[in-house]
Amino acid sequence: MAPSPTGSMHIGNLYGAVSDERIAHTSGGTFILRIEDTDDKRKVEGGVEKIIKYFSRFGLEFDEGATAEGDNGKYGPYRQRQRAKFYHIIARKLVLDGRAYPCFCSEEDLKLAHEKQESEKENFGYYGKWAIHRDMDIDEAIEKIKNGESFVLRFRSLGNPEKKIDFKDGIKGNLSFPENNQDFVLLKSDGIPTYHFAHVVDDHFMRVTDVVRGEEWLSTLPWHVELWSACGFKRPRFSHTAQVLKFDEETGAKRKMSKRKDPESTLEFYFEKGYPANSVLEYLMTLLNSNFEQWRSANPMASYKEFDFKTSKMGSSGALFDLAKFNDVSKNVIAKMSAEEVLEGVLAWSKEYDNEFYTLLSKDKEYAKAFFSIGRGGKKPRKDFACWSEVKDFVSYFYNELFSVNEEEYPEKISADERKKILAEYINVYSAEDDQNGWFEKVKALSESFGYTTDMKAYKQNPESFKGSVTDVSTVIRVAITGRQNSPDLFAICSLLGYDTVIERLKNA
RNA sequence: GGCCCGUUGGUCAAGCGGUCAAGACACCGGCCUCUCACGCCGGUAACGGGAGUUCGAUUCUCCCACGGGUCACCA
Numbered sequence: 001m002a003p004s005p006t007g008s009m010h011i012g013n014l015y016g017a018v019s020d021e022r023i024a025h026t027s028g029g030t031f032i033l034r035i036e037d038t039d040d041k042r043k044v045e046g047g048v049e050k051i052i053k054y055f056s057r058f059g060l061e062f063d064e065g066a067t068a069e070g071d072n073g074k075y076g077p078y079r080q081r082q083r084a085k086f087y088h089i090i091a092r093k094l095v096l097d098g099r100a101y102p103c104f105c106s107e108e109d110l111k112l113a114h115e116k117q118e119s120e121k122e123n124f125g126y127y128g129k130w131a132i133h134r135d136m137d138i139d140e141a142i143e144k145i146k147n148g149e150s151f152v153l154r155f156r157s158l159g160n161p162e163k164k165i166d167f168k169d170g171i172k173g174n175l176s177f178p179e180n181n182q183d184f185v186l187l188k189s190d191g192i193p194t195y196h197f198a199h200v201v202d203d204h205f206m207r208v209t210d211v212v213r214g215e216e217w218l219s220t221l222p223w224h225v226e227l228w229s230a231c232g233f234k235r236p237r238f239s240h241t242a243q244v245l246k247f248d249e250e251t252g253a254k255r256k257m258s259k260r261k262d263p264e265s266t267l268e269f270y271f272e273k274g275y276p277a278n279s280v281l282e283y284l285m286t287l288l289n290s291n292f293e294q295w296r297s298a299n300p301m302a303s304y305k306e307f308d309f310k311t312s313k314m315g316s317s318g319a320l321f322d323l324a325k326f327n328d329v330s331k332n333v334i335a336k337m338s339a340e341e342v343l344e345g346v347l348a349w350s351k352e353y354d355n356e357f358y359t360l361l362s363k364d365k366e367y368a369k370a371f372f373s374i375g376r377g378g379k380k381p382r383k384d385f386a387c388w389s390e391v392k393d394f395v396s397y398f399y400n401e402l403f404s405v406n407e408e409e410y411p412e413k414i415s416a417d418e419r420k421k422i423l424a425e426y427i428n429v430y431s432a433e434d435d436q437n438g439w440f441e442k443v444k445a446l447s448e449s450f451g452y453t454t455d456m457k458a459y460k461q462n463p464e465s466f467k468g469s470v471t472d473v474s475t476v477i478r479v480a481i482t483g484r485q486n487s488p489d490l491f492a493i494c495s496l497l498g499y500d501t502v503i504e505r506l507k508n509a
Numbered sequence: 510g511g512c513c514c515g516u517u518g519g520u521c522a523a524g525c526g527g528u529c530a531a532g533a534c535a536c537c538g539g540c541c542u543c544u545c546a547c548g549c550c551g552g553u554a555a556c557g558g559g560a561g562u563u564c565g566a567u568u569c570u571c572c573c574a575c576g577g578g579u580c581a582c583c584a
Contacts, residue, residue: 004584039583107582114580123511124580152582161512177513188582195584219513219579242515243577286533290522293533315522322520325534335547380547443543456542474543486545 001055001062002034002199002213005047009054009267011321012214012244018284019241020212021060022309029209033065034202035079038192048079054267058277075206080198087193090201090231091153091186099158099230100186102141102151103133127157127181134183153187155197159226167221170210170239170311180222196223204233212311215240239311244287244321264323274349274388276337278304279330286329287321289313301336331383339372342391349388357392360399370496371398375488382488397482398496405483405509411475413468419476420509422450426477427506432499439491447473480509 001020003013024031033052037043049068055061064073071078094100103126105113110126117124133141134156145151159179167175186197193201203211217224218240228235264270270280285292285304295307334342343365350358361368372395375382384394396402410419429442444454447470453459459469478490481502487493494502 002584006584036584042583103582105582110581118510121510150582172514175513182580185582190582192582194582199584214578215514216578216584221513240514287521293522297533319521322534325521328534375546378547382546384546440543447543454542469543471543478544484545488544488546490543 001032002036003051004036004039004042005044005051006042007044007047007050009051011265011267014055014058014267014280015244015284015287016212016214016241017055017060018058018281019239019288019309019311019314022288022305023210023212023239023311024063025305026309027210030063031061032073032206032208033062033067033078034206035066036195036198038080038188038195038198040192057271058281080193080202083198083202084191086201086205087187087197088191091193091197094155094186094230095153097230099156100153101134101136101156102145103131103154103183103185104141104144104149104151105133106150126154126183131183150189152185152189154183155186155223155227155230157181157183157226158230159222165222165225167225167238170212170237171242171314172215172218172240175218175221177222180226182223184220184223196220196227200224200227200231200233203236204231208236210237210239212239212241215242239314242315242319244319264321272353272389274345274353274391275330275386276333276345276388279326279333279386282333283326283329286325287315287319290315327386330386334385335376335381335383337376339369339376342372342376343369346388346391350392353389354392356401360401367398367496371395371493374492374496384488397484397487397493400501403483403505405479409479409483409485411468411472414472414476418450422446422473422476423480423506423509425449427503430494430499430502430506432495436491439494443474443477444470477506481505 001017021031023029033055035048035051048066052062052066052068062072064075064078065071066078077083091100105126113126113130114124117130122130131154133154157180159181161178161181163179164176165179167177169175184196185194187193199211202208221238221240225235281304282296285307286296289307289309290313292304292307296304299306334345337345343361346368347358347361350361385391392402410416414422426443426446429446431438431442434442447454450473452468452470452473453466454470456469456471459466463469474490475485478487479485481490481497482493497505
């Protein structure tokens with residue numbers, strides 16, 4: 001993994017990191033972190049620490065490379081700014097081999113050339129007759145350098161674009177493209193390498209065997225192919241991943257995820273909403289390997305790390321990020337957690353994002369664990385929430401501090417007057433001693449006494465011929481106690497709330 | 510504009526010359542002795558267009574269209 005320390009982390013970075021990590025660790029390899037800080041303009045203070053911290057939150061630990069404290073590994077340094085001597089040694093070799101030369105063009109010169117190329121409908125770039133310093137007299141060049149003229153070091157391409165080269169990519173399969181003829185920049189005027197040069201030198205000296213990077217690098221692959229061979233290095237395997245895309249509501253087309261338009265593109269989004277790290281990983285795995293979902297349904301409890309990850313199973317076209325699907329994945333992840341794990345997750349999240357909720361939860365953790373246990377753990381666990389920020393709303397009625405009833409929640413067909421009578425009567429019969437069955441028998445009896453049927457089959461077949469059903473009565477009770485029409489098992493809720501609270505809420509209703 | 514990559518239901522996708530073209534999400538019905546959720550059963554819905562190769566093309570070739578990427582002293 002070789003990010004720039006820009007301080008912002010994108011879902012695409014994580015997508016790449018997960019595939020890097022899986023490929024490394026399923027093949028007995030080493031997962032390396034190298035910091036690509038060759039561009040000063042993009043560097044942000046603390047960016048490296050942030051990258052490491054974020055990856056760690058997703059369980060991605062590097063075997064080797066840059067760490068917050070320094071370097072870990074024998075092929076360092078792992079920050080490109082500290083590796084100048086490596087680049088300069090290879091640059092010297094290329095110059096001596098006649099494969100690199102100084103170029104004195106200013107930005108202005110290059111811009112002019114570009115405009116000319118445009119008007120003459122020629123290909124852009126520095127090549128052929130446009131490479132004006134390529135065949136400059138060596139003494140003249142030395143003289144200019146001695147005079148302190150600014151220059152960059154360019155690659156001397158020997159490629160012929162008439163010729164095609166075949167290339168085997170780990171994800172895209174067989175590719176074919178023209179040979180490179182661009183004399184691209186190796187060292188910038190400040191002596192710092194460009195990505196193209198740095199990656200070749202670093203990957204060689206760091207003994208990298210597999211490069212996994214985004215498909216935006218495909219177009220410069222011919223450059224890299226020629227450069228690898230000019231350096232005399234053995235090329236690693238390359239795999240170019242498809243991009244994570246997003247459906248644009250405005251234009252109705254797929255496009256790259258954008259930091260500005262798509263909140264879900266930044267990792268902070270997942271932290272703020274409180275999605276478990278595993279949910280994100282799980283979803284990325286479904287995007288990454290098409291057979292992951294199948295494997296998952298056969299191995300519901302296994303760690304995703306047990307899955308046999310294959311680059312050949314990675315999609316070669318960009319995948320849309322689907323929030324609805326992601327939420328479903330996350331619900332499944334949470335549904336498999338124990339009440340304790342759920343509490344832990346909500347606690348950690350609320351501590352940072354919802355202090356009121358955090359205080360309530362930590363006041364009595366056993367109580368919280370108990371209500372998180374409702375409908376959890378069995379064969380058919382509830383799937384109520386996709387992230388921790390949704391939890392509060394689901395469990396608010398367990399706390400008097402959060403509990404409130406909106407009149408509109410009560411069923412319309414029952415008048416306020418009738419409702420009060422029903423609830424008053426229910427107070428008389430409600431007992432903390434009842435078990436699940438006894439509890440429901442009382443609700444049924446109550447319904448019958450007010451003329452509501454308990455024969456649901458008959459009611460469904462012919463609802464008009466009844467005043468209402470036991471559903472209506474239990475909804476009245478449910479709203480009075482939970483403030484909402486939908487909830488998990490009401491008996492379990494009442495048991496947890498305790499007799500006094502239940503009666504109090506019924507009285508206040 | 511050049512070059513490269515891609516195009517199967519609303520979305521993610523399997524498929525790798527002969528399939529009634531999987532599966533998942535979403536959606537719509539139905540069932541599950543209170544709601545919701547879960548689960549189960551069922552349903553709607555797809556090979557961008559045109560040539561060619563072939564007994565036979567979603568699968569192979571070519572052309573076109575569309576989408577994406579790239580053409581920096583950014584990565």
